[in-house]
Amino acid sequence: MTQIEVKTTDNGVNVEALLGARQAIEAAPDAAQFKWRTECEWVRGTHSRSTLQGFFGLGEEQRRKSAHVIEADHPEQFASADAAATPAEIALTALASCLTAGLAAVAQNRGIQLWRVRATVEGDMDIQGILGVDADVRNGFSDIRVTFEIDADAKPDEIAALVAQSQKRSAVFDLITNPTNVHVTVAG
Numbered sequence: 001m002t003q004i005e006v007k008t009t010d011n012g013v014n015v016e017a018l019l020g021a022r023q024a025i026e027a028a029p030d031a032a033q034f035k036w037r038t039e040c041e042w043v044r045g046t047h048s049r050s051t052l053q054g055f056f057g058l059g060e061e062q063r064r065k066s067a068h069v070i071e072a073d074h075p076e077q078f079a080s081a082d083a084a085a086t087p088a089e090i091a092l093t094a095l096a097s098c099l100t101a102g103l104a105a106v107a108q109n110r111g112i113q114l115w116r117v118r119a120t121v122e123g124d125m126d127i128q129g130i131l132g133v134d135a136d137v138r139n140g141f142s143d144i145r146v147t148f149e150i151d152a153d154a155k156p157d158e159i160a161a162l163v164a165q166s167q168k169r170s171a172v173f174d175l176i177t178n179p180t181n182v183h184v185t186v187a188g
Helices: 015-027 087-109 156-169 171-177
Strands: 039-044 047-057 060-072 114-124 143-152
Touching: 015 087, 060 087, 087 114, 087 143, 087 156, 087 171, 143 156
Parallel strands: none
Antiparallel strands: 039 047, 047 060, 114 143
């Protein structure tokens, strides 16, 4: 008698719920329209505090179980208090987090057990633009590199495919690599 090995994967991602959400969105595409928001308050100097509580999605206003707070500042080298990460570092963190979350979801869906995932993200920036030294220098990153270290029950080509699919579906990768219309106004 041949025994069949049943392999279970637990990366902490509820794939059934995600696939159910996908089916629901396919049936009601208007529910896919989301508006994410944050409210940012100046603290002092270059220090700010953003609070994320609600968003619009699935056709109605949504509220989180609790507010999430993200603080931003600049290092002492910029004559600041260094009370938090810089906004640019938070952007790199958002990219790493989005790619890593996607990788975990794709791995779970493909039955690949992850043991360890580490994403290192580096962004090159010439601050001459930000400081107004050279108007021809871009204010943002000129280059971003993401390096994954992944320990998983998978072959190297399967791991590469996980990373590629995560990148393909990442909202933050998309917003960093493609132009987005941004409208800035001053209220009343």
